[in-house]
Amino acid sequence: SNSVRIAVLPGDGIGTEVTEATLAVLDPLARRHGIGLSTEALPAGAFHYQATGDAFPEASFRAAESADAILLGAMGWPGIRQADGTEIAPQLDLRFRLGLYAGVRPVRAIPGVPVALADPRAATIDFVLVRESTEGLFHSRGKGLVTQDLAEETLRITRATTEKLSRFSFRLAERRAARLGRAGRVTLVDKANVFRAFAFMRAVFDEVATEFPGVESGHHYVDAMALDLVRRPWAYDVLPTENMFGDILSDLAAGLVGGMGFSPSADIGDEHAVFQPAHGTAPDIAGQGIANPAAMLLSASMMLDWLASRGAGQGFADAAAELDAAVDAAFAGGLRTTDIGGGDGTAAVVRAVQAQLGG
Amino acid sequence: SNSVRIAVLPGDGIGTEVTEATLAVLDPLARRHGIGLSTEALPAGAFHYQATGDAFPEASFRAAESADAILLGAMGWPGIRQADGTEIAPQLDLRFRLGLYAGVRPVRAIPGVPVALADPRAATIDFVLVRESTEGLFHSRGKGLVTQDLAEETLRITRATTEKLSRFSFRLAERRAARLGRAGRVTLVDKANVFRAFAFMRAVFDEVATEFPGVESGHHYVDAMALDLVRRPWAYDVLPTENMFGDILSDLAAGLVGGMGFSPSADIGDEHAVFQPAHGTAPDIAGQGIANPAAMLLSASMMLDWLASRGAGQGFADAAAELDAAVDAAFAGGLRTTDIGGGDGTAAVVRAVQAQLGG
Numbered sequence: 001s002n003s004v005r006i007a008v009l010p011g012d013g014i015g016t017e018v019t020e021a022t023l024a025v026l027d028p029l030a031r032r033h034g035i036g037l038s039t040e041a042l043p044a045g046a047f048h049y050q051a052t053g054d055a056f057p058e059a060s061f062r063a064a065e066s067a068d069a070i071l072l073g074a075m076g077w078p079g080i081r082q083a084d085g086t087e088i089a090p091q092l093d094l095r096f097r098l099g100l101y102a103g104v105r106p107v108r109a110i111p112g113v114p115v116a117l118a119d120p121r122a123a124t125i126d127f128v129l130v131r132e133s134t135e136g137l138f139h140s141r142g143k144g145l146v147t148q149d150l151a152e153e154t155l156r157i158t159r160a161t162t163e164k165l166s167r168f169s170f171r172l173a174e175r176r177a178a179r180l181g182r183a184g185r186v187t188l189v190d191k192a193n194v195f196r197a198f199a200f201m202r203a204v205f206d207e208v209a210t211e212f213p214g215v216e217s218g219h220h221y222v223d224a225m226a227l228d229l230v231r232r233p234w235a236y237d238v239l240p241t242e243n244m245f246g247d248i249l250s251d252l253a254a255g256l257v258g259g260m261g262f263s264p265s266a267d268i269g270d271e272h273a274v275f276q277p278a279h280g281t282a283p284d285i286a287g288q289g290i291a292n293p294a295a296m297l298l299s300a301s302m303m304l305d306w307l308a309s310r311g312a313g314q315g316f317a318d319a320a321a322e323l324d325a326a327v328d329a330a331f332a333g334g335l336r337t338t339d340i341g342g343g344d345g346t347a348a349v350v351r352a353v354q355a356q357l358g359g
Numbered sequence: 360s361n362s363v364r365i366a367v368l369p370g371d372g373i374g375t376e377v378t379e380a381t382l383a384v385l386d387p388l389a390r391r392h393g394i395g396l397s398t399e400a401l402p403a404g405a406f407h408y409q410a411t412g413d414a415f416p417e418a419s420f421r422a423a424e425s426a427d428a429i430l431l432g433a434m435g436w437p438g439i440r441q442a443d444g445t446e447i448a449p450q451l452d453l454r455f456r457l458g459l460y461a462g463v464r465p466v467r468a469i470p471g472v473p474v475a476l477a478d479p480r481a482a483t484i485d486f487v488l489v490r491e492s493t494e495g496l497f498h499s500r501g502k503g504l505v506t507q508d509l510a511e512e513t514l515r516i517t518r519a520t521t522e523k524l525s526r527f528s529f530r531l532a533e534r535r536a537a538r539l540g541r542a543g544r545v546t547l548v549d550k551a552n553v554f555r556a557f558a559f560m561r562a563v564f565d566e567v568a569t570e571f572p573g574v575e576s577g578h579h580y581v582d583a584m585a586l587d588l589v590r591r592p593w594a595y596d597v598l599p600t601e602n603m604f605g606d607i608l609s610d611l612a613a614g615l616v617g618g619m620g621f622s623p624s625a626d627i628g629d630e631h632a633v634f635q636p637a638h639g640t641a642p643d644i645a646g647q648g649i650a651n652p653a654a655m656l657l658s659a660s661m662m663l664d665w666l667a668s669r670g671a672g673q674g675f676a677d678a679a680a681e682l683d684a685a686v687d688a689a690f691a692g693g694l695r696t697t698d699i700g701g702g703d704g705t706a707a708v709v710r711a712v713q714a715q716l717g718g
C-alpha cells in the first residue's frame with residue numbers, strides 16, 4: 001500500500017521541537033509524492049514519568065508496535081531518575097521489546113557543515129556504524145547487581161543476534177556498494193584480543209562473511225578503531241559492533257561531521273523500526289527555538305527509505321532521496337544552525353529545506 | 360636512596376626497538392644527574408610464548424615485582440593466540456597481579472607535532488585520562504562464559520578500587536593545578552544513566568570528591584565524552600574512568616595529538632608501577648628502524664617523576680623534567696618521525712633528544 005501509519009513519540013526537551021519541524025517538512029513532501037503518511041503523536045518520556053509515574057504507557061507502546069514505523073524525537077531529562085539512579089529511557093525499551101538489533105548510524109560529511117578534522121579528506125567521510133542494540137552490555141540494563149562493596153553488570157553476545165547483525169551489515173554494504181559504485185567493506189569492531197565473548201562474536205561474524213563473497217570483510221579492535229576514526233575515518237564503510245562500543249563510537253563519529261545535530265539514526269529489527277536523531281533532549285537549549293532538526297529530518301528520510309524497502313512503494317524511496325538532497329542543498333547553500341556557530345534556528349531550517357523541496 | 364633498579368620488559372615487535380632507544384637516552388641522562396639507574400632486561404611476550412609456551416615466566420614476574428619500577432616496551436602479536444582465541448598480553452597480568460589500578464595516560468599537544476583537529480585551540484590540549492586498570496570489564500578477562508549459543512563477560516566495579524582511583528585522580532588534579540597555576544578539575548566518565556554499576560561508581564566518586572573541596576568535580580557520560588574529545592578536548596583536565604572506557608577513550612585521545620607514537624602511559628598502584636608507551640607492537644613496521652620512541656621516552660620520564668615522588672631524590676624529578684623538555688624541543692626544532700609523515704627513524708629521534716640534553 002502507499003499509505004502508512006507513523007507512530008510519533010516526540011518525547012522531551014528539543015525532542016518535541018525537532019519533531020514538529022520534521023512533521024512540517026514531511027507533510028507537503030508526502031503530498032507531492034502522492035504517498036499517504038498518517039501520524040499519531042503518543043505520550044512517553046521523562047516528563048510523562050514525572051507527571052504520571054509511567055515513562056512509557058502501555059497504550060503508547062501498543063500503538064507504536066502496531067504502526068508501520070516509529071518516529072522518535074528524544075527522551076530523558078537529567079533531573080528525572082528512577083529509583084536505582086538510572087535515567088528514564090523508553091527508547092531503550094523499544095529497542096529491547098521490539099527486537100531492534102541493528103542501530104544504524106550513518107556518518108557523512110555534509111557539504112557546508114564544518115568537519116572537525118584538519119585533513120582535507122574529512123570532507124569525504126561516509127561510513128555507517130551498525131550498533132547492535134538489544135544485547136551486549138545493555139543486556140544488563142536494569143539487572144545490575146549492587147551491594148555495599150561492589151556492583152556488576154553482564155555483557156551478553158548471542159550467536160543468533162550476531163548472525164542477524166552481521167547479515168544486516170553485509171546487506172547494507174551491498175546496497176551502498178551498488179549506490180556508490182565501489183566494493184563494499186564490512187569491519188567488525190570488537191575486543192577479541194582480550195575477551196572470549198568477542199572472540200566468539202568474531203567467529204560468528206566470520207561464518208556469516210562467507211555468505212557474502214562479494215563484500216570485503218575484516219575486524220578491528222575497538223580501541224584501534226577509536227584511533228582510526230580520528231586518523232582516517234574516510235577509510236571505512238560499514239562498521240557493526242557491540243551495543244556499548246557502538247554507543248561510544250557513534251558519538252565520536254558524530255563529532256567528526258558537525259555533531260549530534262547532523263546525526264540521524266535508525267533502530268531496525270525484522271518487523272519494526274524506530275527512527276530518531278542520535279542527539280538527546282538538550283536541556284541547555286530546550287525551549288529556545290534553536291534546536292537543529294537536520295538529524296531528525298535525515299532520520300525521517302531513513303524511515304521513508306526503509307518503508308520503501310518494506311514494499312510501501314517507490315514514492316517513498318523518491319521522497320527519501322529528495323529529502324536528503326534538500327537538507328544537503330540547504331546547508332551547501334549557506335544555512336548555518338547555531339550548533340555550528342550560525343544564527344539559524346529551527347524554523348529557519350524548516351523554511352530552507354522546504355524551499356529546496358520547491359514549496 | 361638515589362639508586363634504583365628498573366626491570367625492563369622490551370617485549371615484542373617495536374617494543375624492543377623503542378626500549379633500546381629509551382635506554383640509550385636514559386643512560387647518559389642518569390649519569391649527568393648523578394642518579395643510579397640499574398636496568399635488567401627480562402623475557403616475556405608473544406614470541407617468548409611461541410618459543411617456550413610461557414608468555415610471562417614466573418622468574419620475570421618476580422624480578423619485575425622486586426624492582427623499584429618496571430619499564431615495558433610492548434607485547435603481543437596478531438598471529439600468536441591462546442587456546443581461547445585471545446592474545447598474549449602479560450602487561451594485563453602485571454596490572455592485575457600488582458594491583459596497578461591507575462592507568463595514567465597524559466594527552467598533550469607537543470609543539471611541532473601536528474594535531475588532528477582543525478580548531479586552533481587543539482594546540483592547547485592538555486588533559487590526563489586515568490583508566491582504572493584492574494577491574495571494570497577487564498575483571499572478566501580469561502573468565503568469560505562461552506557456550507554454543509552465547510557468550511558472557513562480567514563488568515565489576517568495587518567501592519575500594521573506585522575510592523582509590525578517585526583519590527588518585529583528585530591528587531593528580533591538585534599537582535597539575537599547582538604546576539599549571541589554575542584550578543584542578545576532575546570529571547568522572549561513566550554511563551550512570553543506564554547502568555546501576557555506574558550509578559554506584561558515581562556515588563562513590565562523589566563521596567571521595569568531598570575530601571577535595573579545592574578541586575572541581577563533575578561527571579560526563581562516556582558517549583558524550585567521546586563526542587567532546589572531538590569537539591572540545593581542551594576543556595578537560597583529569598578524567599578517571601572504567602577500564603574498557605579508558606582503553607577506548609585513550610586511543611581516541613592519542614589520535615588527537617599525533618597518535619600512539621606520542622602517547623606515554625603509566626600503570627600505577629600503591630606499591631608498584633609499570634611505565635610503557637600506549638602503542639602496541641606494530642607488526643607492520645617492526646624491524647625497520649622507523650618506530651617512534653617518543654611515547655616510550657615520555658613514559659620513562661613519568662617513571663623518573665614517580666620514583667622521585669617515592670623518595671628516590673630530586674635528581675629524578677629534575678631528570679624527568681629535562682627529558683620531557685628535550686623531547687618537546689626536538690620536535691619543536693623540526694624532528695619529524697615517519698608516523699607523522701616525516702623521514703626520521705628511531706635513531707634520529709635518539710640523536711635529536713640526546714642533542715637537546717646536551718650530549
Ligand SMILES: CC(C)[C@H](C(=O)O)[C@@H](O)C(=O)O
Nearest residue numbers: 076089092247280552553582
Ligand atoms: C540516552 C541513552 C540511554 C542512549 C543510549 O545509551 O543508547 C543514547 O546515548 C543513544 O545513543 O541512543
Ligand SMILES: CC(C)[C@H](C(=O)O)[C@@H](O)C(=O)O
Nearest residue numbers: 193194223435448451606639
Ligand atoms: C594490548 C591490549 C591488551 C591493551 C589493553 O586492552 O589494555 C592495550 O590496548 C592497552 O591499552 O594497554
